[in-house]
Amino acid sequence: MLTLHHLNNSRSFRILWLLEELGLDYKLVTYERTKAHLAPESLKKVHPLGHTPVLEVDDRALAESGFIIEYLLKHYDKEHQFKPSDDNESAWEAYTFWLHFAEASAMPPLVMRLVFNKVVERSPMLIKPISKGIRKQVEDGMINNNIVNNLNLMEKQLQDSHWFAGEAFSAADIQMHLAVVGANAGTGLDSSKYANILIWLKRCEERDAFKRAEEKGGRLQF
Numbered sequence: 001m002l003t004l005h006h007l008n009n010s011r012s013f014r015i016l017w018l019l020e021e022l023g024l025d026y027k028l029v030t031y032e033r034t035k036a037h038l039a040p041e042s043l044k045k046v047h048p049l050g051h052t053p054v055l056e057v058d059d060r061a062l063a064e065s066g067f068i069i070e071y072l073l074k075h076y077d078k079e080h081q082f083k084p085s086d087d088n089e090s091a092w093e094a095y096t097f098w099l100h101f102a103e104a105s106a107m108p109p110l111v112m113r114l115v116f117n118k119v120v121e122r123s124p125m126l127i128k129p130i131s132k133g134i135r136k137q138v139e140d141g142m143i144n145n146n147i148v149n150n151l152n153l154m155e156k157q158l159q160d161s162h163w164f165a166g167e168a169f170s171a172a173d174i175q176m177h178l179a180v181v182g183a184n185a186g187t188g189l190d191s192s193k194y195a196n197i198l199i200w201l202k203r204c205e206e207r208d209a210f211k212r213a214e215e216k217g218g219r220l221q222f
Contacts, residue, residue: 001025001026001027002019002024002025002026002027002055002056002057003026003027003028003029003055003056004016004019004026004027004028004029004053004054004055004056005029005031005043005046005047005052005053005054005055005056006028006029006030006031006052006053006217007030007031007032007033007039007043007051007052008030008031008032008033008217008218009033009218009220009221010039010051010052010053011052011053011065011178012052012053012054012065012217013178013213013217013218013220014053014065014069014174014175014177014178015053015055015065015068015069015072016028016213016216016217017174017177017209017210017213018069018072018082018171018174019072019213020209020210020212020213020216021082021174021207021209022072022076022077022082024072024076028216028217030217031043031052037118039051039052046061047061047063049063051063053065053068055068055071055072057071065103065175066099066100066102066103066175069099069171069174069175073171082169082170082171082174083095083170083171084165084166084168084170090166091165091166091168094157094164094165094166094172095164095165095170095171095172096172098157098164098165098172098173098175098176099171099172099175101176102172102175102176102178102179103175105146105150106150106154106176106179106183107178107179107182108146109142109143109146109147109150110147110179110182110183110222111182112138112142112143113139113143113147114182114222116134116135116138116139116143117135119131119134119135120132120135147183150179150183151183151189151194151197154176154180154197155193155194155195155196155197158196158197158199158200159196162200162203163200164176164200169207173200173204177201177204177220178220178222180197180200180201181201181220181221181222182222183197184198184201184222185221185222
């Protein structure tokens with residue numbers, strides 16, 4: 001039995017989506033964030049890291065979305081439906097690059113932007129102008145350029161292919177989805193500058209497995 005521990009509005013949505021794509025039987029245990037927007041302490045009883053995703057397999061608790069994706073594909077995707085085979089070198093390279101790019105490059109500046117927005121939101125009125133000034137300095141100096149560079153690379157990749165690893169949907173698209181949702185939060189992406197990214201996002205969210213995952217785990221909001 002597979003048991004997915006899922007925190008609302010988190011990376012664990014990726015695993016929920018992949019489980020639905022694979023058509024596997026699993027148990028879903030859901031958690032709500034605290035008022036501080038953090039994972040509840042009870043998750044530390046499941047895995048010492050205390051965050052999601054956590055996938056329990058034969059009494060073992062597996063953590064980290066990239067690792068769980070690789071584990072599920074190794075054991076349940078024997079026909080390489082969601083990961084290119086090793087003999088398809090170009091597709092395999094693209095798949096592996098974007099699978100790791102999602103967390104190594106795309107997510108860090110988006111998370112930084114989210115954190116500074118939360119700091120401003122929760123600042124007392126007297127110091128809110130100061131916190132806004134600090135946020136602007138950090139965004140202008142460290143965050144915005146990285147996000148733009150990442151988006152430009154993503155847009156270029158999707159100019160010539162429907163999916164990140166080529167013409168076939170893969171788990172790399174599942175891994176990249178959260179980053180695009182984060183980049184599209186707030187005022188949204190420029191629909192002319194990032195048309196291919198937005199078309200890709202719509203294509204992802206029209207998949208039946210995505211819709212089932214959303215029904216069970218809630219909609220992602222960054």
